Amino acid sequence: MIKILAACGAGINSSHQIKTAIEEEMKKRGYTIKVDAVVIKDITEEMMNQYDIFTPISKTKFGFDIKIPVVEAGPILYRIPAMAAPVFNELESVIKKIDK
């Protein structure tokens, strides 16, 4: 099971939409994943280390180095398949690498 961390500024709107969209699409593509949605400022290095992939809306800086793969998921928010597809494809290729 791949664990994904989604995050946004308030932790209620964007990250939840990204969580739902990723879970639906990856299930369709045949992967077992779990996405948690949190507030960016609540993320610690310890928390990040418990996940396999980080999916923020856009490039996000922390006071520590991110050791897991990062996939910027903002375009998913538009609910336009053509915009979301590259994000889902990138995510899938990262999942495949981890799954090996």
Place this chain on the structure above:
Amino acid sequence: MKAIKSLFDKNLIFIKNVQEKREIFTLIGNLLHERGMVKEEFTKSIIERENNYPTGLDLSPVAKDIPNVAIPHTEPEFCLCKCIVLVKLLKPVLFQNMIAPDKEIDVKYLFFIINNQKGNQTNILSELMGFFTTAENMKKLEQLDNKEEIYQFLTNKNIEIKGVQ
């Protein structure tokens, strides 16, 4: 959109003329606080949050001739109710792009998401996105210049929404 129609209110639709985003945040924040809908710290919080995590949405990927929107919102702890406040600006102001914060875009419509509940069932943002990314809806908003018409349009049961996720 159907799921969030009840979140719109005739008294929470505004047509305003401001110079910059801070001005509209202060104006709307004070007004909502006076009506007991948000806490006093809401204004400070929403300004700070917009600086750190911008909410401007570039709609040019949807269509070239429609205005951009922003979805300002902050943590549930600063909100005392659940609603959507719509502000139509007479002239656009600059916002940073949510998915590319180093880029600035002109924004003409603000949909403030006021929500005091964590982990809400209806994804308000997702519903709004369906509305924004249907170009006809944004074009229609451009034609409406009074609050009553805008309210009728937003809550019309025949409103067109793309059915894609």
